[in-house]
Amino acid sequence: MAKAKTNSFPLYLITDRHQTSGRDLLAVVGEALAGGVTAVQLREKDLAPRELLELARALRELTGRFGARLLVNDRIDVALAAGVDGVHLGEEGIPADVARRLLGPERLIGVSCHTLAGARAAEEGGADFITFGPVFFTASKARYGPPVGLAPLAEAVRSVSLPVFALGGITRENAADAMAAGAAGIALISAICAADSPRDEARALLSLLPHPSRKR
Known part of the structure; x- marks a missing residue:
């Protein structure tokens, strides 16, 4: 069941409004969706609950226009209140x-894992997929x-047996290496959020994956 749920998004975009060079997060995500991204994790841990809920609802409307999935990091209450597609949990959460x-x-339900024990625990707990890393260096996971x-x-x-998404420092230059290691897909923040053109970067990354989503 897990693979059926997740095989439609080989690229998993994680948000960070602090890496958008001052651009509105909704605009950046919208560009990424236009470039073919079909799964987004809202990860803005420093927002107050009400602000996070408002952003989740706005992103739910935006992702809905593209038929994309939206997950909220950690906050099950916000996920339920905003009517999104799921949550992404920390290994120790x-x-x-x-x-x-x-x-x-x-x-x-996705789970961020940094150890084999964490990956096995996520599977035993009924997660649908995991992200594993950081595979390469990234300041956000230092x-x-x-x-x-x-x-x-x-x-x-x-x-x-769960789909495993490579996370941490993923770029055009190393995405193929992560896929060659057996990853089901790639998860990333800065490669798209900080890109001059999130749409073009999403398209370029998807073109490197075995079954890229349809370009828009």
């Missing part, structure tokens, strides 16, 4: 099985220590 009881069987590299990514892919 709310367990996937608890989230599943609250969200029901249809919504997506607190998790040095990059894990491609070999642990490949081991994670072999260790669980």
